[in-house]
Amino acid sequence: MDIEFSEINKSFGQVHANADISLKIPGGEIFGILGENGAGKSTLMKVLSGYINPDSGEISLGGEVSHISSPADAIGYGIGMLHQDPLDFPPMQVIENFVLGQKGRMILTYKERIKEFQTFQNKFGFSLDPRAYVESLTVGERQQLEILRLLWLGVRVLILDEPTTGISAQQKDKLFRALQLLAGEGKTIIFVSHKLEDVESLCDEVVVLRKGRKVGKVSPPYKTDQLIEMMFGKQITLLTPEPAVKERVTLELKDLVVEKYPLRIEDVNLQLKAGEVVGLSGMEGSGQDILLRACVGLLRPVAGQVIINGKDLSHKTYLEFMQNKVSYLPASRMEEGLVPGISIAEHFTLTGNTDRKLFIDKEQFRQKTQEKIDEYHVIGRPETPVESLSGGNQQRVALSLLKESLNILLLEHPTRGLDIESAIYMWEKLKERCKKETSIIFISADLEEILRYSDRVLVFFSGYVSKPLDSRHTSLEQLGQLIGGKGWEDELVAKESYEPSK
Ligand SMILES: Nc1ncnc2c1ncn2[C@@H]1O[C@H](COP(=O)(O)OP(=O)(O)OP(=O)(O)O)[C@@H](O)[C@H]1O
Numbered sequence: 084m085d086i087e088f089s090e091i092n093k094s095f096g097q098v099h100a101n102a103d104i105s106l107k108i109p110g111g112e113i114f115g116i117l118g119e120n121g122a123g124k125s126t127l128m129k130v131l132s133g134y135i136n137p138d139s140g141e142i143s144l145g146g147e148v149s150h151i152s153s154p155a156d157a158i159g160y161g162i163g164m165l166h167q168d169p170l171d172f173p174p175m176q177v178i179e180n181f182v183l184g185q186k187g188r189m190i191l192t193y194k195e196r197i198k199e200f201q202t203f204q205n206k207f208g209f210s211l212d213p214r215a216y217v218e219s220l221t222v223g224e225r226q227q228l229e230i231l232r233l234l235w236l237g238v239r240v241l242i243l244d245e246p247t248t249g250i251s252a253q254q255k256d257k258l259f260r261a262l263q264l265l266a267g268e269g270k271t272i273i274f275v276s277h278k279l280e281d282v283e284s285l286c287d288e289v290v291v292l293r294k295g296r297k298v299g300k301v302s303p304p305y306k307t308d309q310l311i312e313m314m315f316g317k318q319i320t321l322l323t324p325e326p327a328v329k330e331r332v333t334l335e336l337k338d339l340v341v342e343k344y345p346l347r348i349e350d351v352n353l354q355l356k357a358g359e360v361v362g363l364s365g366m367e368g369s370g371q372d373i374l375l376r377a378c379v380g381l382l383r384p385v386a387g388q389v390i391i392n393g394k395d396l397s398h399k400t401y402l403e404f405m406q407n408k409v410s411y412l413p414a415s416r417m418e419e420g421l422v423p424g425i426s427i428a429e430h431f432t433l434t435g436n437t438d439r440k441l442f443i444d445k446e447q448f449r450q451k452t453q454e455k456i457d458e459y460h461v462i463g464r465p466e467t468p469v470e471s472l473s474g475g476n477q478q479r480v481a482l483s484l485l486k487e488s489l490n491i492l493l494l495e496h497p498t499r500g501l502d503i504e505s506a507i508y509m510w511e512k513l514k515e516r517c518k519k520e521t522s523i524i525f526i527s528a529d530l531e532e533i534l535r536y537s538d539r540v541l542v543f544f545s546g547y548v549s550k551p552l553d554s555r556h557t558s559l560e561q562l563g564q565l566i567g568g569k570g571w572e573d574e575l576v577a578k579e580s581y582e583p584s585k
C-alpha cells in the first residue's frame with residue numbers, strides 16, 4: 084500500500100516536532116527514516132499510526148485520503164507500529180498476548196491456538212515458547228511477539244521505531260531476515276533509526292529528518308558521509324580520547340565468583356585504576372550485567388572480594404556502595420532509571436535532596452535543572468514530564484542526574500538510543516569525569532564504542548571472562564571473534580578449566 088504524507092505539522096508547545104513534512108512511501112519497500120535525536124521521527128510515525136493527531140496535514144493511503152485518529156483506526160487501515168519504548172505488557176503468556184485484539188478467533192481451543200502460533204512463527208524463524216510469560220522475555224523476543232501479533236491482525240504496513248536498540252546481533256539478523264521476507268510479500272516496512280549501518284544495509288530508500296523538517300531522500304548506494312551531513316548539517320569525526328589512567332586502584336575484584344541462574348562467572352580478577360575505563364563486551368546475557376551488579380552491591384558474590392578504595396565491601400548493600408561514591412546507571416531507563424509521570428525538575432529534587440530536608444526550595448531545584456538541561460543539551464524544559472522527551476533526550480537526563488564527584492561509575496549501554504553526535508558529547512562528559520579520577524566500567528553491544536573509549540576490555544562468553552585486554556592492541560575483528568567464542572587462546576582465559584574452541 085502506497086503512503087503519502089502531505090504537509091504534516093505537529094507542535095508540542097514551543098517545539099515544532101514535525102514541520103511541513105511531505106513524503107511518499109511506495110508499497111513493498113523497506114523505507115528508512117533517519118535523523119538525529121529529537122528530529123521528529125517518532126512523532127511522524129505516531130501520526131501515521133493514530134497515536135498523535137497532527138495540527139494540520141493529510142495522509143493518503145493507496146491514493147485515498149485517510150481518516151486516522153486512533154490506533155484502532157490505523158489497524159483498520161492495516162497499519163501497525165512497534166514502539167521505541169515497548170508499551171507495558173500485562174502479566175500474561177505469549178499465546179494470550181498473541182490473540183489479544185483479535186475478533187472471532189476465541190472459538191479455537193488452547194491447543195489449536197498454540198499450533199497456529201507455532202506454524203506462524205516458524206515462517207519467520209522465531210522460536211518463542213508460547214507458554215512463557217511475556218515479562219520473562221528479552222527485549223528482542225518481545226519485539227518478535229509484537230511483530231507476530233500485528234501481522235496476525237492483518238497489518239500491511241509495519242512501522243518499527245528504533246527496533247535494533249537493545250537487541251542482540253543474532254536477534255537483529257533474524258529481524259532483518261523477517262523484514263525482507265515481509266517486503267517480498269508486498270508489505271510496506273517503515274524502519275526508523277539513527278543508526279547508519281542498519282539503515283544502509285536494510286533500506287531500499289531513506290528519508291532524513293532534521294529539527295522537524297525533511298532534509299532529503301536518498302537511494303543506494305548510500306554514502307555514509309553524505310548521510311551524516313544530512314542528519315547533522317555538518318561532518319562529524321570520531322576521535323579516540325586520550326587515556327586518563329592514574330596509578331591508584333579504585334576497585335579491586337579478587338577471585339570473584341558471582342551467580343545468577345543459569346549463569347555463573349568465576350575467578351574474575353581486576354584492578355581498576357583511577358580515571359580508567361573498562362569496557363565489558365559479549366553477547367547479551369553472557370554475564371556482563373551480573374558482574375556489574377556485583378560491583379555495586381546489587382548482587383552478593385558467592386565467593387571472592389569486591390574492594391572499593393581499599394575497603395572490602397563484598398557483602399555490603401547498594402546503599403553502602405553509594406555512600407562510597409559508586410554509582411550505577413541501568414539499561415532500562417524508564418523502568419529502573421527515570422520515573423514516568425514526573426518532570427525533569429522533580430527528578431533533580433528527588434535525587435538532589437540528599438540531606439533529606441523537610442522543605443524543598445522548588446525555585447532552587449528549578450534553576451539547577453535548567454543549568455543541567457543547558458549543559459547536557461536536553462531538548463525540554465524543567466517542567467517537561469520525562470516520558471514525553473524523545474528517547475535520546477531521556478538518556479541525556481539520566482546521565483545528567485549522576486552525582487558530580489564519583490569514585491566509580493557503572494554504566495549499562497550509556498549511549499543506547501543516542502545519535503552519533505550525542506554519543507560523542509556524552510563520552511566527552513564521561514571522560515571529563517575520568518580526568519577527575521572517576522573510574523568507569525561500562526557494557527555496550529557496540530564493539531567500536533568498546534574499543535574507542537575503553538582503556539581495557541573484558542570479554543564475556545557464556546559465563547567465561549577473559550583477562551583484561553589492552554584495547555589499543557585489540558582489533559575489531561579479534562573482539563568480534565572472541566564474543567562469538569572463537570580464538571580464546573589459553574593465556575586469555577581467566578579460568579583454568581576452560582577448553583577453547585579455536
Ligand atoms: N508528548 C510530547 N510532549 C512534549 N514534547 C514532545 C512530545 N513528544 C515529542 N516531543 C518533542 O518533540 C521533538 C521530536 O521528538 P521525537 O520523539 O519525534 O524525536 P525522535 O526523532 O524520535 O528522537 P529520538 O531519536 O531521540 O527518539 C522532541 O524535541 C521531543 O522532546
Ligand SMILES: [Mg+2]
Binds near residue numbers: 124125126473
Ligand atoms: Mg524516537
